[in-house]
Amino acid sequence: MNSALESRKSPNKQPSSRGWTAAAPVLRLRELPVFIALSVLVIVTYLINPLFLSAQGVKDLLLNATIVMILAVGQTLLIITRNIDLSVGSILGLVAFGTGSIFAAMPDIPIIAVFVIGMAFGVVLGAVNGILVTVAKVPALVITLGTLYVFRGLNNAWAGGKQYFAGDRPDAFGALSVDTFLGFPIITLVAVVVVIAVALYMSGTRPGRDLYAIGSDPDAATAFGIKVSKRVLLAFLANGALAGLAGVLYASRFNSVGATTGTGMELTVIAAAVVGGVAIFGGSGSVTGAALGALLLTTITSSLTAVRVDKFWQQAIVGILILAAIIIDRVASLRTAKKLRISEARNV
Structure with a gap:
């Protein structure tokens, strides 16, 4: 009788176990907390x-x-x-200032050029x-700080006190940040395409996976x-290309570009990547997470402005998020390393 009861109960337990097993990969995603917070x-x-x-x-x-x-993807x-x-x-x-200079010198140049x-x-x-690296x-x-x-x-020497304004560029170029497709701004769709393309490159190609190997252990990757040097150089080139793309889109998005354009943006970009689950110590993370981190940080600024919170608190909250992301990542890394040591000890 007992065995019959146990056999009847066991099927009810299996689906639950299978459900948790199926959900486990989703729950372990580094991007999930960012998505929930957003x-x-x-x-x-x-x-x-409202x-x-x-x-x-x-x-x-x-x-x-x-x-x-876009900048966070390159970073x-x-x-x-x-x-x-x-x-x-x-x-x-x-x-961005170079883009304004090009349109000032050649107003009829094709936008794609x-x-x-x-x-x-x-x-x-x-x-x-x-x-240099x-x-x-x-x-x-050290190099990039220099x-x-x-x-x-x-840029200061080139621009001086000169600025290029929205009226100095073709209407079609400015329309990239005004026009929408299926409700999405055109330049945002460009960013989405960049995120998808780089994400596929990182997960689906050998060079992309090599970048993770380099970050996990450079010496082992060399062995x-x-x-390593070639892959890192290509990463810097890709980052430069994406920063260039962002510069052109910046000239389309904002009313003016000049000597101070982009000042301080590097800190926001690094923060977006770290908050998005990219390990500051290298070897893990995703461009999808970095993009979500960028969306979260900019949404924080907009939401706090919408509820009329002082700008100081906006910066403080971003700082707290960065510290929390780094601490959580470090704790997770230490726990993973501990489990690995325990597993190796048991196998011995």
Whole structure:
């Protein structure tokens, strides 16, 4: 009788176990907490101020996140390899002012050509960082801190007190940040395409997976035959290209570009990547998480403004998020390492 009862009960337990097993990969996603935090933030803000999710409000949220999303994708490629680029704001500023200069000199130039020139300019600036890091073997933090000021100085010398305004560019170029497709701003769709393309590259190609191997253990990656310097240089080039793309889109999005364009943006970009689950110590994270982190940070600013919270608290909350993300990542890494040691001890 007891065995019969047990056999009847056991089928009821199996589906539950299978359900948890199926859900486990989703629950372990590093991006899940970011998505939950973003959802809660949007819902709470909407309940306080319903205009927050009006058609124009949603459009503004997406536009505000677009530039940071693209920059965060490029930054993620570097952070995963245990590198960083503090000069992305300066690269964006140079390319944005260069975009204004191109339209001032050649008003009839095709817009696609401006994008190509801007991204090529970004690649050149990214190559400067990449070559100094990989050839001179100087830490990326030191190199890019220096080029941050070098590139900013070049922009100051080039621009001086001059600014290019919305009226100096073709209407079709400015329309990229005004026109929508299926309710999404055109430049936001560009950012989404970038995120998807890079995410597929990172997960579906050998060079993309090599970046994770380099970040996890550079020496082991070298021993395994991975060309570490080449991969890191390519990551800097890709980051430069994306910063160039962001610079062109910035010139379309905002009313003016000048010597100070992009100042301080590098900190927001790094924060977006870290908050989005990219490990600051390298080896893990995703560009999808970085994009969500960018959306979360810009949404925090917008939501706190919508509920009329002082700007100081906006910055404080962002700082708390960064600290929390780093601490949680570090604790998770230590727990994983402990479990690995216990497992190895048992196998011995």
